[in-house]
Amino acid sequence: QQQVKQSPQSLIVQKGGISIINCAYENTAFDYFPWYQQFPGKGPALLIAIRPDVSEKKEGRFTISFNKSAKQFSLHIMDSQPGDSATYFCAASLINSGYALNFGKGTSLLVTP
């Protein structure tokens, strides 16, 4: 059972455009929602994260929007660059699982020049 559902599976955006990746979750016990970025041949790395008491968090060109009532959160990449081409994973933490992250299936982003 997929705890966190992520869409789209792949995304192509022109340089300078906005990339948007969406995630939805079912378990209201989740209390931490990070996004990870993975380049080919590397392990994922934390990009940005949000807690449910905040509706938006921005770090540079990356913004998380969080809608607690809809149980949805999204990643916006403004002014997308070719260097942003990577796989992005949303995740959520479940309190009674020993703090392990539940990951979405990932979105492969390609930013074209």
Added chain:
Amino acid sequence: NAGVTQTPKFRILKIGQSMTLQCTQDMNHNYMYWYRQDPGMGLKLIYYSVGAGITDKGEVPNGYNVSRSTTEDFPLRLELAAPSQTSVYFCASSFDRGVSGYGYTFGSGTRLTVV
């Protein structure tokens, strides 16, 4: 500071063979995890540990075993390898639940093929 080190980087196993994937971290993190990554399927938790001597099953533990005798090491054992275990395996560690802003530190992965 090496972070999380996984060995080997690549391995081909025959069906029925066994092997141990090594993972060590030098950040004194209490929490360690093993995930497998299959194309289009995201990262699935195999086992995790909240400290030396304590381990617990994740979402897909069948066919695997772990041990945590020290804070630094968290090896993953595959017994009787099957083609379904062909995957990329990632070890990760975290200072706390990964919610302090530091997140998880992942290793660079082990690509395993079972033939």
